[in-house]
Amino acid sequence: MRKMKFGRAVICVAMVFFLVSCATNRGMRIGNSLTLCCPGNYDSYATFGVESVEMPIFLRDYVISEFDAAFQERGLTRNDQRSDLIATLTYKHVNLDPETQNIDPFVRMESINVELHYIATIDIAIRERAGGKPVWGGQISRIHTVSPGEYMHESGARPAFLQTFRDLLEAYPSRLD
Numbered sequence: 106m107r108k109m110k111f112g113r114a115v116i117c118v119a120m121v122f123f124l125v126s127c128a129t130n131r132g133m134r135i136g137n138s139l140t141l142c143c144p145g146n147y148d149s150y151a152t153f154g155v156e157s158v159e160m161p162i163f164l165r166d167y168v169i170s171e172f173d174a175a176f177q178e179r180g181l182t183r184n185d186q187r188s189d190l191i192a193t194l195t196y197k198h199v200n201l202d203p204e205t206q207n208i209d210p211f212v213r214m215e216s217i218n219v220e221l222h223y224i225a226t227i228d229i230a231i232r233e234r235a236g237g238k239p240v241w242g243g244q245i246s247r248i249h250t251v252s253p254g255e256y257m258h259e260s261g262a263r264p265a266f267l268q269t270f271r272d273l274l275e276a277y278p279s280r281l282d
Contacts (some may be wrong), residue, residue, distance in 0.1 A: 135265055137245045137273040145233065145240030147278040152188040153181050154234070158195040160227075167263050168194065168227065175270035180280025190232055195228045201248075221251045229273070242272045 124214040153171050153176060172194060173183050181190070200206050208221060224246055231241040245266075 107210070109239045111158070120261050122138040135245050135247045137243060137269050139243050139273065139276050140228075141239055141242035142276050143241070143278065145238070147240075147280070150189040150233075150240075151181060152184040153190040153192055153231070154188040155183065155194065156185075158193060160194060160196040164196070168266055171263060171266040172229070172270050175267060175274050176277075178271065179274055179277050189238075189251040190231050190240065191234050192229060194230045195277075196225070197228070198223045222249070223251075224248050242279055243276075245269050245273060 155173060157165055157169060160168065169265060172192065176192065177183060180282055200208065201224065205219060208219070225247040229241075229243045229245070230239060232239045
């Protein structure tokens with residue numbers, strides 16, 4: 106009888122660990138939404154440049170790199186100096202707890218030991234270089250819960266950003282079709 110109870114206990118503990126590991130695996134799910142689609146002359150756009158606004162330094166290089174890869178998959182070529190389009194990626198975050206409104210999640214002093222809850226958003230605005238006419242727009246976002254001492258894991262974030270940009274840019278008219 107004891108062996109049976111012990112076996113059940115082991116199975117229950119194993120199941121709990123499995124469920125907890127599934128529940129705590131953040132998986133880097135990033136939401137996306139289209140905000141402006143298709144008022145441009147897409148056949149005339151072959152090149153694009155990228156700029157970022159208020160993007161945290163630790164995010165900037167690989168977020169832009171993943172956006173660049175996803176946009177090039179739509180048949181455009183990146184040229185930051187001379188391009189038909191400019192894609193501006195603007196970062197912002199909103200703290201979800203009123204008592205942590207003044208805490209920047211990227212500048213964590215060791216004396217601050219509170220968990221932060223915030224929404225990180227990147228707005229993507231694509232406009233014609235000549236004249237600045239908006240031709241496409243979208244937004245990606247993710248809710249974060251960050252405990253003291255945690256940091257961004259680039260290895261998990263890179264593929265999540267790439268897939269999210271691919272999903273979002275699916276609505277952008279492809280030059281490859």
